[in-house]
Structures are given as C-alpha cells and as structure tokens.
Amino acid sequence: MDWMFDTFGSFAWAFMISCWILFFGIGILFAYYIHKDSIRKGSQNPEIWLLMVIILNFVGVILYFVVRNNYSQTQVIEKTEER
DSSP: OHHHHHHHGGGHHHHHHHHHHHHHHHHHHHHHHHHHHHHHHTOSOHHHHHHHHHHHTHHHHHHHHHHHHHHHHHHHHHHHHHO
C-alpha cells in the first residue's frame, strides 16, 4: 500500500474511497438495468437477478447476458403454442 501513498500522496484515501463509490455506483446501475430488462423479457424472477448483480457485480452481469437469451426463446415458444 506504500506505492499508493507514494503515487497519490495525501490524496490516496480520497482516491480509494472514490474508486469504491464508482465501483458500487456502476454495480447499482447494472442492477437497475438488468432488473428492468428481465421484467421486459418476461423472467419469472427479476428480483433474484437484481440481487445476483448487486452481490456478484460484473460476474452477475455476464451470467445474466448468457442466460438472457433463453427467456426470449421460451416466450416465443409459449406464444406460438397458445395460438
């Protein structure tokens, strides 16, 4: 941690705090977007995705984008079976 104080001087703590705020702020924005997108896609559990992205942050975002396409495919299959 000495390299940080050597690099940033007395502003090292301010830099660390601002990085944490930025990290959590981006996580909250991702969580909001994914919650709204999972509702729009017809997911049965958008709150679980919200918690997953808040807790896992970027890993949760990647998981959601991998699984997300399955929701739209099941929606199309269900709609065609209803007709």
